[in-house]
Amino acid sequence: MAVSRHPRILLAASEAWPLIKTGGLGDVVGALPAALRNAGADARLVLPAYPAAMAALAGLEPIAESALYGSTVTLFEGHIGAEHPAGRVPVYLVGSPAFDRPGNPYQDNAGQDWPDNARRFALFCRAAAALALGRLAPNWRADIVHAHDWQTGLLPALLSLETRRPRSVFTIHNLAYQGLVPASDADALSLPPEWWRYQALEFHGQLALIKGGIVYADRVTTVSPRYAREITTPEFGCGLDGLLRHRAAALSGILNGIDSTVWNPSTDPALSAPYDRNHLAGKQANKAALQAEMGLAVDTDALLLGLVGRLVAQKGIDLLLDALPRLLAMPVQVVVLGSGEATYVQALHAAAAAAPSRVAFRTGYDEALAHRIQAGVDALLVPSRFEPCGLTQLYALRYGTVPIVRAVGGLADTVVNATPRALATGRATGIRFQTASAAALLEAVERACALFRADEPWRQLQHAGMAKDHSWAASARAYMALYRALLDGPG
Structure with missing residues (x-):
């Protein structure tokens, strides 16, 4: 599956700064696409169309509509503009009433988890899979799908059902959050019955959506080399260490970077006085x-x-x-x-x-x-x-x-x-x-x-x-090497 042109990378996540952010995941996914584009990839981002994301992204246009498992989704396209430090990154938002709610991506304004989170993010994964396969956005199809954390764990699993599919990478940002779904709610996700096995998504009588990424992705990464080693041990493996040891050949760690334009003490508008290494x-x-x-x-x-x-x-x-x-x-x-x-x-x-x-x-x-x-x-x-x-x-x-x-x-x-x-x-x-x-x-x-x-x-x-240089450039080079190895390999 060698690709000589710029590889087309679709990054799928539940949050990305500056559109919406609750923590470090938003920072990482907000900065990585621009760094990958600077490294030569056609990197694009797909998120749910939360109200905050819709409001933050100027010039949004609806480009497709599709019925997915009884729900109608609208795909919007826009860009994080060049005036922003993240650069001009194409962004797709998956619109559905499931995402048109107050609060943050996972909780209501009272801090309670939305009870249908599993169904919401399963719908998002189905839409992202359709986008990656060239069934939603006109004239674009992904070579690599890079999914992030449990909210997108079903995406590599869904792609595994396709005969002609993009290669997939799944990044674990925090293994402690696993997207657990009680057995009583599992039928509502309309997943293949063969996934209800411990070799697939079953986890102690529940479904763990994060297992969709760990089991079915072509490569699994974490956000630091040491964490990649730690999660194969009982102390840090959160009950999944055996599975991760089984997938050790596909597991690696790539250290996160930071947006060094946003986090720069010599230009930071929030500070009382600018400074740098030579002027403290x-x-x-x-x-x-x-x-x-x-x-x-x-x-x-x-x-x-x-x-x-x-x-x-x-x-x-x-x-x-x-x-x-x-x-x-x-x-x-x-x-x-x-x-x-x-x-x-x-x-x-x-x-x-x-x-x-x-x-x-x-x-x-x-x-x-x-x-x-x-x-x-x-x-x-x-x-x-x-x-x-x-x-x-x-x-x-x-x-x-x-x-x-x-x-x-x-x-x-x-x-x-x-x-x-x-x-x-x-x-x-x-x-x-x-x-x-x-x-x-x-x-x-x-x-x-x-x-x-x-x-x-x-x-x-x-x-x-x-x-120290902890910008995204080095991390982007490491991800590009990973993508190239996948695309140049068999299959």
Whole structure:
């Protein structure tokens, strides 16, 4: 199936920035198509036509309508414009009443999952498959379909039923989210009965939609090399480690990149003062501005720690909360931005109320504030129990903020620990700890405090981190090599 022209790549996902975003998946899928186009691919993006995506995409035109399993879908076409950093990327939106709802892609405004999520995303996968096969968009058919996470897990499975089909890649962004469907709801998906087997989609008496991608895709990737190895173990495999070991020959990890035009401290419009690797004075100005904005004492000598992300057990929020009383005995301040489990939200509100000059908390997600935190804090906490890749530590490196991370997944792949040897050779970019415990986190912060007080080693960490290139160019080259290998191979 060798393809000499620019390969036609259809990326399918449930979210993509700037159209709609709930987390890192949106960042990744928003940036990757443009990077692939820059690398020579005809990369296009397909998403559900949520109201927010429809509103964000100018110049949308309906180009096709089709009946799929009792539902009528309308396919819209538009572009992420050249004026946007992501570049001019063709985008298709799959319109259906199933997606025309308030709230985010997965939940209503009260934070409850839509009860028909499996049916909604099964419909999306059917439409994406029809698009990839050349049955919807005129004069375009995919050579490669690149599906992302459980919401698109059925897409490689549906394509496997076709005699003449594109090759498929399935990327696992977080194996913990599997798209589980109770047996009582499975019939509504109108799937082939032979998929109700453990060798296919069955998983402990339910269907796991993520298995559609893992079992049927030609290649399976994760978002970091270490995570690709971790998920083949019982500790990180979420019950699917046996299947992933079975597919080990098709499994690999490609590290995520970041949009280095959007995340650039020298041009970031959200910041109080621009700065770069050679002019770090602006970072101190951003620190003072952030302290004032968040109601903290404006103190240049305090090590200002930040955490930006989902407030869930995976992210180790409980480790921070358990460590907080002893952290506040050190010369540190803490600022947190995020939303998630109510118990964590309440505990963080209480901690901020008890020590308002030392602890600040903002609930929800604020993109501009996330940028100001990355620029203003001295160190970023990422105490995750597991982390497929992580983007927040990459943003930190870009902004001269020293990441303090647990050595798992992409965190271990991207942060060089500040050992004496790594510091002496100029390779160190952050601080890593091994155990998911408050004690280990405290020890890591103590190391950070010592380096911060020493000043020169801290600046060395900042300079080394900012010198790293974590743009999408390298990741796009790796994906292009994967696509080429698939297209040049048999079949």
